[in-house]
Amino acid sequence: MYPEKFEDLIISLRRLPGVGQKTAERYAYAIMGWDENIQKGLQEALKGLKDIHNCPVCGNMTDQKICSICEDENRDSSLICVVQNTKDLAAIEQIQTYNGLYHVLNGLINIKKGILPDHLNIQGLEDRLTDQTKEIILALDPSIEGETTSLYIEKLLKDKVKVTRLAYGIPVGGQLDYADPRTLTKAMEGRR
Amino acid sequence: MYPEKFEDLIISLRRLPGVGQKTAERYAYAIMGWDENIQKGLQEALKGLKDIHNCPVCGNMTDQKICSICEDENRDSSLICVVQNTKDLAAIEQIQTYNGLYHVLNGLINIKKGILPDHLNIQGLEDRLTDQTKEIILALDPSIEGETTSLYIEKLLKDKVKVTRLAYGIPVGGQLDYADPRTLTKAMEGRR
Numbered sequence: 001m002y003p004e005k006f007e008d009l010i011i012s013l014r015r016l017p018g019v020g021q022k023t024a025e026r027y028a029y030a031i032m033g034w035d036e037n038i039q040k041g042l043q044e045a046l047k048g049l050k051d052i053h054n055c056p057v058c059g060n061m062t063d064q065k066i067c068s069i070c071e072d073e074n075r076d077s078s079l080i081c082v083v084q085n086t087k088d089l090a091a092i093e094q095i096q097t098y099n100g101l102y103h104v105l106n107g108l109i110n111i112k113k114g115i116l117p118d119h120l121n122i123q124g125l126e127d128r129l130t131d132q133t134k135e136i137i138l139a140l141d142p143s144i145e146g147e148t149t150s151l152y153i154e155k156l157l158k159d160k161v162k163v164t165r166l167a168y169g170i171p172v173g174g175q176l177d178y179a180d181p182r183t184l185t186k187a188m189e190g191r192r
Numbered sequence: 193m194y195p196e197k198f199e200d201l202i203i204s205l206r207r208l209p210g211v212g213q214k215t216a217e218r219y220a221y222a223i224m225g226w227d228e229n230i231q232k233g234l235q236e237a238l239k240g241l242k243d244i245h246n247c248p249v250c251g252n253m254t255d256q257k258i259c260s261i262c263e264d265e266n267r268d269s270s271l272i273c274v275v276q277n278t279k280d281l282a283a284i285e286q287i288q289t290y291n292g293l294y295h296v297l298n299g300l301i302n303i304k305k306g307i308l309p310d311h312l313n314i315q316g317l318e319d320r321l322t323d324q325t326k327e328i329i330l331a332l333d334p335s336i337e338g339e340t341t342s343l344y345i346e347k348l349l350k351d352k353v354k355v356t357r358l359a360y361g362i363p364v365g366g367q368l369d370y371a372d373p374r375t376l377t378k379a380m381e382g383r384r
Contacts, residue, residue, distance in 0.1 A: 001260070001261075001282055001285045001286075002253065002278075002282065003243075003244050003253055003254055003255040003256075004240075004255065005236075005237050005240030005241060005243065005244060005255060006237075006241070006244060006253060006255075008233065008236070008237035008240065009234070009237040009238065009240075009241070011233075011237075012230070012233055012234040012237055013234075015222070015226065015230065016219050016222055016223075017218060017219070017222050025279065025282075026209055027208050027209070029278075029279060030207070030208055030209050031208075031238070031241070032241060032244070032253075034207065036242065038204070038207065039238055039241060039242075041200065041203075041204055042201070042204040042205075042238060043235055043238045043239060044197075044200070045197050045198075045200035045201035045203075045204055046201065046223070046231055046234060046235045046238075047197075047235060048196070048197025048200065048201075049197060049198070049201070049223070049224060049231060050228065050231075051195075051197065052195050052197060052198060052224070061194065061195055061198060061224075062195055063195040063196065063197060063198075064195075068193075069193075086194075087217065087221060089193075090193055090194065090217075093193045094193075178214075
């Protein structure tokens with residue numbers, strides 16, 4: 001009933017999380033109504049995604065050789081904040097109070113789902129420790145998986161470097177990237 | 193903080209109706225996680241949108257010269273159903289009981305917003321009437337704008353062809369006490 005390319009667009013949009021037929025149609029009509037250069041902008045952004053990969057140092061998303069945070073000489077390289085994913089990294093960056101480096105695990109240990117330490121970017125964290133590294137801040141979700149992963153990393157590194165955690169200030173059972181900036185700031189200050 | 197193309201993608205997605213920063217980020221991460229050929233599919237669909245235009249006969253969306261409904265010889269060309277937009281056309285097509293043709297106005301008369309009959313595809317409707325045309329069915333929203341537009345078209349065409357409207361009433365499966373007063377009034381008037 002719809003032109004083929006329009007139908008294709010709806011099918012593509014239905015793959016987005018939480019988007020059903022009605023919403024996909026609404027989005028498709030909206031995109032149809034966009035100026036051509038705005039449609040082009042979305043096309044170009046999609047085309048550019050293939051250049052994005054994980055930073056070999058910290059695991060953050062980047063389209064450069066090394067990510068902009070690892071590359072930044074003004075950041076305090078004695079601190080490494082461990083996060084589950086780049087979404088959480090982005091949430092911490094937004095509060096603009098943390099000036100150290102990051103380490104992105106790209107997941108959490110989940111025995112039930114078969115996600116073991118070897119599947120995560122944990123070895124990379126141990127490997128990048130130097131004499132300069134003074135503190136590892138664990139900023140993982142306060143969930144069972146986050147707790148398990150935190151305990152694992154603590155055990156692995158506690159003899160080599162000081163390991164702290166974000167203070168509880170983050171609602172227990174909540175998702176880190178949904179925490180408001182003040183809660184995140186408090187949690188950062190009260191790390192232990 | 194995000195790679196530039198990823199940030200561009202978020203900015204594009206925020207233009208979708210009802211999508212804010214958090215949702216746009218969630219969509220962008222989801223798209224990042226798609227297989228490359230699925231990402232390509234979305235790109236191709238977007239690229240194809242520029243071939244979509246209004247059918248010169250009825251105003252429906254098409255990527256062909258004439259839309260698939262106007263082209264279909266099995267449809268009853270004595271009936272023309274007038275709709276506001278292709279979304280409403282799609283809704284009627286989905287019920288699979290109407291087998292006539294359509295005419296898409298691409299809007300409704302709205303004096304306040306300065307949308308006058310000349311801005312809509314109304315002249316095109318008058319122009320396509322032939323001796324074959326037996327009935328014009330007005331299927332416009334039961335709003336002030338829909339009402340205004342229906343009255344305008346009725347006045348314009350009533351001497352040339354039979355003009356009918358969709359019946360108003362209580363939605364099937366709906367609860368009478370949830371029907372708004374105007375619907376109830378219409379349902380009472382249209383009793384049979």
